[in-house]
Amino acid sequence: MLSKKTKYAFHALTYLAENQEKGAVLIQEIASSKNISHKFLENILLELKKAGILGSKKGKGGGYYLIKKPEEITLAKIIRLLNGPIAWLPCVSLNYYEKCADCVDEATCNMHLIMCQVRDQTLAVVENKTLSDLISKTTDKQYLKY
């Protein structure tokens, strides 16, 4: 299951994507809008910044903002960053590979093969879905254009 941290990250990113015209947005604004603890969200946004997904501005009028287009931010990237490996076993993880303690030979391990399939099927979805797929298409703002 996805951790709260991961879910909070998606909520925050969605908020930022839907409010890009505002420029820098306060942590507090996101936190109260999405019902997330201010300090906990602070840590999450910092991680997203260090990963090159968000930019920030300090001092009065500061806040966080997207530095990539929503369609360039894959769900896989966010999940890996905040939730950890997508694979079910360390020995089939593309980004967090580790040799299995008990497994003698990966090449002949039947489990290994199947877990690769699971990983690839999952990636087929989350590598091809982006933040833009999470944005609600019918916000008030969009209607105002007409």
Add this chain to the structure above:
Amino acid sequence: MLSKKTKYAFHALTYLAENQEKGAVLIQEIASSKNISHKFLENILLELKKAGILGSKKGKGGGYYLIKKPEEITLAKIIRLLNGPIAWLPCVSLNYYEKCADCVDEATCNMHLIMCQVRDQTLAVVENKTLSDLISKTTDKQYLKY
């Protein structure tokens, strides 16, 4: 990631499947063969028994044995039993459904839809793979038939 409990369960089931001709097998035999703590494995086998996958015999000459054909035991069943939900969110779980705390409307939630896809892709693998796919096809025993 799969828990140790889940991995141990697969190891134990594989052992039992590869040694069906032995009849009842001692916990201790499986534990030492697969390097699992006896008492921990005891709990796992008990769960598998309660789920109707294993049978047991008490007393001298007792032990555990499969009561289903390996090809009838899907990986999904084992994973759900010992690892919990396969889905990434409670609101898309088929066997452990729970309403999302924060989600207002599942029908219009974009996350919901994507997570359903992830779940279905995963299930496409693990509902169609069974214990028989984990059994090594080249054991000594098999060669002895010729």
Add this chain to the structure above:
DNA sequence: CATAAAACCTACAAACTAAGTAGGGTATGC
């Protein structure tokens, strides 16, 4: 029937991870 073997069951302990909190440091705008 006595004994030993082996599963059954409940409860607990230790280790690890996730979630959240505290408090001060640093850059920025006015």
Add this chain to the structure above:
DNA sequence: GCATACCCTACTTAGTTTGTAGGTTTTATG
């Protein structure tokens, strides 16, 4: 130069996973 708001480190709390302890019940066998 002061208020603002992000930055950073460390800590606490809560929950889960992993493993252990110790006794109970059932069964084969001499």
